[in-house]
Amino acid sequence: MAMARRSCALLVAATALLAMVAAADAAVPPSCERIECPAYEVLDSANGFEIRRYTDAMWVSTAPIQDISFVAATRSGFLQLFDYIQGKNAYNETIEMTAPVLTEVSPSDGPFCASSFVVSFYVPAKNQADPPPAAGLRVRRWAGPRYAAVRRFGGFVADADVGEQAARLDASLQGTRWAAAVNEARRADPKSAYTVAQYNSPFEFTGRVNEIWMLFDGATEASGAHVL
Ligand SMILES: *[C@@H]1O[C@H](CO)[C@@H](O)[C@H](O)[C@H]1NC(C)=O
Numbered sequence: 001m002a003m004a005r006r007s008c009a010l011l012v013a014a015t016a017l018l019a020m021v022a023a024a025d026a027a028v029p030p031s032c033e034r035i036e037c038p039a040y041e042v043l044d045s046a047n048g049f050e051i052r053r054y055t056d057a058m059w060v061s062t063a064p065i066q067d068i069s070f071v072a073a074t075r076s077g078f079l080q081l082f083d084y085i086q087g088k089n090a091y092n093e094t095i096e097m098t099a100p101v102l103t104e105v106s107p108s109d110g111p112f113c114a115s116s117f118v119v120s121f122y123v124p125a126k127n128q129a130d131p132p133p134a135a136g137l138r139v140r141r142w143a144g145p146r147y148a149a150v151r152r153f154g155g156f157v158a159d160a161d162v163g164e165q166a167a168r169l170d171a172s173l174q175g176t177r178w179a180a181a182v183n184e185a186r187r188a189d190p191k192s193a194y195t196v197a198q199y200n201s202p203f204e205f206t207g208r209v210n211e212i213w214m215l216f217d218g219a220t221e222a223s224g225a226h227v228l
Helices: 002-022 070-085 159-173 179-188 218-224
Strands: 040-046 049-054 058-062 065-067 101-106 115-122 137-141 146-153 194-198 210-217
Touching (some): 159 179
Antiparallel strands (some): 040 049, 101 194
16 A cells, blocks of 8 residues: 555656646646546647546446436446445455546537436556456456547536537647547547546535546557657
8 A cells, every 4th residue: 555655656756747848737636646646648738738648557437327417427427436446346345546537428419318428437556457346337448558638627517617628628629730630539439529537526625627638549649740
């Protein structure tokens, strides 16, 4: 446990250093200094967005949740994942909380239709080798490095913020060398529009960090030029 904590702190420090090199606004979320977060490299940072490469890792996800509300669906998914880390899993094992909680959003076709949401939790390093299975949840590995175009925003996430922040991220990417890769990912999988990452407990009211992620494939990195 102590070792996991120490390597986590080192990882955070290394990531913070990389982030400082890339851009002043790319600091690690404050909650990642207290709890474990997945490691990433910052590849680029400009004009309201950051491009990250996440390492291969296991995540635990809910089944798709149909709802008209992002906030309600995230709460319902979070409760399932909370039970999981409290020991409601095949090994009866308690697992340390991590950040962020991700909600993958697949918008519906009309205003009166339920959208689909998948809520995910990053498995801490200690459990990466053998995360416990659990009924109703999926344990999945992110295949290969995953690239994310990221826009950060503060406060409490409301339903109305999510689409608006995604639109701002999308607008900031157009005309950049990343636009083709992000647009291609959307063409390839139109149902997976974007992901919301939340780093804080609902009871923290200062320093809140949220992000919109648009994930894309490493195979298209070549078209994104040689960035490092
Ligand atoms: C987990 O707990 C349940 C209920 O207490 C028990 O039936 C089961 O055998 C336990 N499983 C393991 C792997 O310890």
